[in-house]
Amino acid sequence: MADWSQNKLGRRAFLASTAAALATPAFAQNVNDGSTTELEREIDTSVRRNISSFRTLDWQPYFSNLTKGAVLVDISSRALHYWEENGTYHLYPCSVPLTEDLTRRGRTQIVLKDPEPDWRPTPSMKIRNPEWPDYVGPGPDNPLGTRAMHLSWTYYRIHGTHDTRKIGRRSSNGCIGMYNEHVEQLYEMALVGTQVLLI
Template sequence: MAKKTSFTIPTRRGFLAGGAAAIGAPALGQASDPSAIDPETAAVLYPDPEPEPAVPRNISSFRSKQWQPYFSSLRNGAILVDTQSRALHYWGEGESSYRLYPSSVPLTEEMTRRGRTSVIQKVEGPGWAPTPSMKKRNPEWPDYIPPGPNNPLGTHALYLGWKYYRIHGTHDTRKIGRKSSNGCIGLYNEHISELFGMAKVGTQVLLI
């Protein structure tokens, strides 16, 4: 599993500040220990991740990137999700900050969407409902899970311009660094909390 840290990288404008997409709701305490989740719900939503073959480039590719090959400007900030290295990069407007976070990515190529979109809503304490396709594949899943430690979206979510797609937290930390989602991008709760505070409605997003 990727080390539970993020990184702050200097740029040519000097050292950067700091270390390492819906409806508003109160902030929730972070529960990173899956044992704190209701066992019955956890067994349905958080099954043990399937073993994966080694990903030789996963560690070596988890490194900083420059924004210029991917964005024409940093207006409103920019988020790059690299599904191959399973990492999310964030640049603040005017290169005011840079963050690099380990992430989960979709289970299959069919569930993976790539291209450009943007953050259209920010939700603290999100509720979750399976999409029609998720419900078809998993009819045993509940129709709705309210905010809390059983919620697959963790403590915060950034809603994207693509319907049903989000960058969100997770209470099941085993998912990070793995092919483990139904299409969304997952982060540790402490990382999505930090990103949530920096990103804004209108932040550019690119998935590659």
């Protein structure tokens, strides 16, 4: 009986310590070492936590219809929700703007789909980061990844990234970033004219 009690206590201690370890916030590695292929603002110690909330949502509270499909980006949970016109639902993790002053919320739409995006920093990016190149062509070093969908707001896009450490974080200069394989899926489904809401 004594052995069983000790064993039971040992299991309880193990389960308690495992639960505590899982509940402890996971901090991502520091990416300020210059090895990143993203040319967006660096992730500093105040925003290094990588959290993304994967709760499913219904489209009706946000859109009146699904004509041409609908994209909802939840800045707080760092998740992109997409409903096809037939109602089929997709949920993806994403990166969001680094700070509130870079964040834009509201309704827009996809106005251009770019299968081989190239990148130029915006004027404000160049002011903040004068060392950045003026142009990066399509390819593995491109900050926009393998696909980009331009929104009706100037300089704002939903795009891929080769720097997967940024997904699930506040890490962009305003755009919504996705894993390349996910943005390629979305690119195939979404249309020019797809409604987009950022909340």
